[in-house]
Amino acid sequence: MRPTDLLKVLPQGLYCPPADVFIDPVRPVERALITHGHSDHARAGHGAVLATPETLAIMGVRYGANFAGSTQAVRYGESVTIGDTKFSFAPAGHVLGSAQILVEAGPLRIVVSGDYKRAPDPTCAPFQVVPCDVFVTEATFGLPVFRHPPLGDEVQKLLRSLQQFPEQTHLIGAYALGKAQRLMALIREAGYEKPIYIHGALETLTRLYQAHGVDLGDIRKISAEDGTLAGEIVICPPSAIQDRWTRRFADPITAFASGWMRIRARARQRGVELPLVVSDHADWEDLCRTIRETGAGEIWVTHGAEDALVHWCHVQGLRAQPLHMVGYGDEGEAEPALPHDSQQASGAA
Amino acid sequence: MNRFATLIDRLAYEPRRNAKVILLRDYFATTPDPERGYALAALTGALSFKHAKPALIRTLVSERTDPVLFGLSYDFVGDLSETAALIWPVAARPQDEIPEQPSLSTVVETLASLSKTELPHRLAAWLDALDETGRWALLKLITGGLRIGVSARLAKTAIAALGPHAPDAIEDVWHGVTPPYRELFAWAEGHGPRPEHSDPAPFRPVMLAHTIEEDDFDTLDAKDFIAEWKWDGIRVQAASARDEDGRVVTRLYSRTGEDISNAFPDLADALSGIDAAIDGELLIIRDGVVQDFNTLQKRLNRTAVNAKMLAELPAAIRAYDVLFADGRDWREEPFVERRARLKRLIREHGSERLDLSPVVPFDDWDGLRAARRDPAALGADAKAIEGVMLKRANSTYLPGRPKGYWYKWKRDPFTVDAVLMYAQRGHGKRSSFYSDYTFGVWRAGPHGDELVPVGKAYFGFTDAELRQIDAFVRRNTTNRFGPVREVTHTADEGLVFEVAFEGLSRSTRHKSGLAMRFPRIARLRWDKPPREADRIETLETLADGAAMRLAAPSEPDERTS
Incomplete structure (x- = not known):
């Protein structure tokens, strides 16, 4: 069997013909395997969904209990066989419950890694290398300029700013699923013990993490009685930073936790004053390292900066191709680029 | 590192x-x-x-x-x-x-x-x-690309914050110290002697004026003041003196104390003999006529100047004040005394590169108001004048912006009715507000009239108005580009701003071909449909030199900033 007989790209997403299932389909399908709970990978409205228990729980709180016709939980290390095809789930280290899916047919092994990272994350199980013939990888940060800095340094940047500007609220934009909770855990690891305040939109997912045994310390949803929260840490979804909601705070310093903050122009475009380079995706070095460690001879790149990664694979003597998949990168760390003329528009004088 | x-x-x-x-x-x-x-x-x-x-x-x-x-x-x-x-x-x-x-x-x-x-x-x-x-x-x-928005003045303010001295005190010693500034830090922290000037031609902190308000005229007596034109150039300080070895040291400083001598080598000769420190306006004076600011701008922010530029755009200083002369500090003397000394200095050393800022004769405020309205009637180069300055005759020269001594009374700004096209979020306190506005005027396009952006403004409005505009932007967003929102701007729907500005020039860097100087929002015209906003032709006429008012100021009072 050729790899493309086992997995191919259809408009709905990655499709496995022998088992008649999709992985992370972007449109409603009969049967779906889901790698993780970010909304661009985990959508509502499928017939049957197979995912880790954590991912199913995340989909449940986001879309309501009836987000799919039926669900089946598969734990890390467990497998499900459909016809002659075997699907096994291994941790991807991206967010709580995130999994790589190993697709096996006879001797052929393809790993669909979903989104993943290798950097430490106290809120989810660490990435596990799964040897395979074909490795399907993301390339969100697939350029060699992306080398995520040590996490401790980034958290210190925040804590130092709190000391220097104790009269100001430190407002941090972070994606609601994964990044926000990881940031809380990292701040706790650095020894910060005061309450961390959160925007209402983060509450259910944060409580879900805590219910899964992730220790985040004293996390409080902001209430009307909290005042201006001068000198406190407030975490909110990125979109809330520019919201009128922020007017309650004491001259807020706006921070944003994202791998994109590595690029100064990106941070400036967003008006960020305290960029925190914290990413839930593999950086360039980890993409390359992971490809090597899987031992795969063929690499398929789903989304992100695929040109550079495909080029690198070719130089290493690996077969590689971009899958040109659309629909990924809507949540998590991908963000729409600024169209060219907005710069002109804003810089007209 | x-x-x-x-x-x-x-x-x-x-x-x-x-x-x-x-x-x-x-x-x-x-x-x-x-x-x-x-x-x-x-x-x-x-x-x-x-x-x-x-x-x-x-x-x-x-x-x-x-x-x-x-x-x-x-x-x-x-x-x-x-x-x-x-x-x-x-x-x-x-x-x-x-x-x-x-x-x-x-x-x-x-x-x-x-x-x-x-x-x-x-x-x-x-x-x-x-x-x-x-x-x-x-x-x-x-590579010299360290552009991070820290001015010399800001750095000096931070040094002052280390200890007991005021920023102006740091300024006073600044030009006598060199990297790595050990003695400066020691003194600033209060554990070292004050660094002595080794620079014979140091910068001295500049005295600045307040904008005059309409009620000020009720409390101020015209007889206490001397008026001069407010020349539209750049404020400079020129100092020349001999060092310990008897060599002449001549320096030209910006008003923040940056040494800009190298950009104006054509002034070196005119200044080298004055043996004094003077305060004045740097202007381009061609054949005895003071050129407007746009002309001067061609010589600003350049590290190197070529011969052609020096010939076509000759720099000159119009002197306002004298700070140091005859080997002593003149800043403690009253303005009238300093002015008399300055007059003498110009009589001895004046040239086509260095002359005296003339006084504007007036008997009462109405007389000055008339002069301000029409400088040309008094024989002045009106295109290079942006109003009048009022200086209390007995005022000493005080660094910073002390209250009650000097006032600026700017001419009425130009105004144009333009349509809000894009809005961008501000920073800091304004980060939740759309507070930076790109506005446009009408021009003929391939499919009928269209708006072309002509400028950007982020002040001039009150806090209450900011809230109103912000709400308008959020309700009328048609497109989003990162932190920028495109706002409805059709002939019938949109928000018209009355934009005040100080001048216009041709520019190839802007889509409209025009660059607006110092634009700000003067008034919100909720009453006006966008179709009635101004057209690009009106602005082009102005840029090409017709020094006319586009519209009468909407209120009789001043809209200076």
Whole structure:
């Protein structure tokens, strides 16, 4: 069997013909395997969904209990066989419950890694290398300029700013699923013990993490009685930073936790004053390292900066191709680029 | 280097002036000599490294990276130093072999004596040792690209915050001290003597004026004041004196104390003999006629000036005041005395490059109002005048902006009705408000009339008006580009601003071909449909020299800023 007989790209997403299932389909399908709970990978409205228990729980709180016709939980290390095809789930280290899916047919092994990272994350199980013939990888940060800095340094940047500007609220934009909770855990690891305040939109997912045994310390949803929260840490979804909601705070310093903050122009475009380079995706070095460690001879790149990664694979003597998949990168760390003329528009004088 | 790198990394994102001062003060307070002194020098532009060119960085990086990957990365990042800093390959080393990171002092002191041939090797070794932020700071520093929004004045304010002295006191000694400024820091922290001027022609902090308000005229007596034209050039201070060896030292300073002598070599002769410090306006005077600000602008912000420019745009100083002469400080003398001394100085040393700012005769406020309205009637070059200055005859020369002594009374601004097209979020306190506005006027397009952006303004409105505009922007967004929102702007729907501005010039850098000077929102015209906003032709006429009012000011009072 050729790899493309086992997995191919259809408009709905990655499709496995022998088992008649999709992985992370972007449109409603009969049967779906889901790698993780970010909304661009985990959508509502499928017939049957197979995912880790954590991912199913995340989909449940986001879309309501009836987000799919039926669900089946598969734990890390467990497998499900459909016809002659075997699907096994291994941790991807991206967010709580995130999994790589190993697709096996006879001797052929393809790993669909979903989104993943290798950097430490106290809120989810660490990435596990799964040897395979074909490795399907993301390339969100697939350029060699992306080398995520040590996490401790980034958290210190925040804590130092709190000391220097104790009269100001430190407002941090972070994606609601994964990044926000990881940031809380990292701040706790650095020894910060005061309450961390959160925007209402983060509450259910944060409580879900805590219910899964992730220790985040004293996390409080902001209430009307909290005042201006001068000198406190407030975490909110990125979109809330520019919201009128922020007017309650004491001259807020706006921070944003994202791998994109590595690029100064990106941070400036967003008006960020305290960029925190914290990413839930593999950086360039980890993409390359992971490809090597899987031992795969063929690499398929789903989304992100695929040109550079495909080029690198070719130089290493690996077969590689971009899958040109659309629909990924809507949540998590991908963000729409600024169209060219907005710069002109804003810089007209 | 890394502490310095962390500092400038943070400063580069910080929009708040006070926060910048705190960041700098904390850095200076916790960093030893000479490191902090070199940092101060780097921030105030007192360092230059002649051999480090972008081409060298490009070469070093291309020797170490795949050209395709570098190309894709550079496209994405858009800045050479930053791309190089991020992509620089770091070899995995055992813990005990990690090279020592260079301090800023090491970098500065080494580069001062390093030959051009030794530079590539040394630079590469430093880049190997530093982290991403350190590499970025090093590359920005040595290529002179350290633009992080810290003015010399701001740095001095931060130094003042270290101890008991006021920023102006720092200013007073500034031009006598050199990197790494050990004696300056020692004095600023209160444990060293005041650095003595070794500079015979130092900068002296400038006295500034308040904008006059309409009610001020009720309380001020016209007889106490002397009026002059407010010339539309750049405020400068010129100082010339002999050093210990008897050589003449001549310097030209901007009003913030930056030494701008090199940009105006044509003034050196006119100033070298004055043996005094004078305050004045730098102007372009061609055949006895003072040129407008747009003409002057062609000579500003240039590091090198060519002969053609010197011939076509001759610089001159119109003197307002004398601060030092006859070997003594004149700042304690009343303005009338200083003016008499200045007159004498110009009589002796005046030339077509150096003349006296004339007084505007008036008997009462109405008389001055008339003069201000029509400077040409009094024989002045009206295109280069932006109003009148009022100076209390008995005022001493006080640094900063003391109240009650000097007033500026600007001419009425030009105004235009323009349509809000795009809005961008502000910073700091305004980060939740759409507070930066791009506005446009009508022009004929291929499919009928269309709006073309002509300027951007982010002040002039009250807090209450800001809330109203913000609400309008949110309700009428038609498109989003990152922090920018496109706002409804059709013939019938949209928000019209009355925009006030000081002047217009032709510009190839703007889509409309026009650059607006000092635009601000004068009034919100909720009553006016966008179709009734102004057209580009009106603005073009103005830019081409017709010094006319586009519209009568909407209210009789002043709209100065």
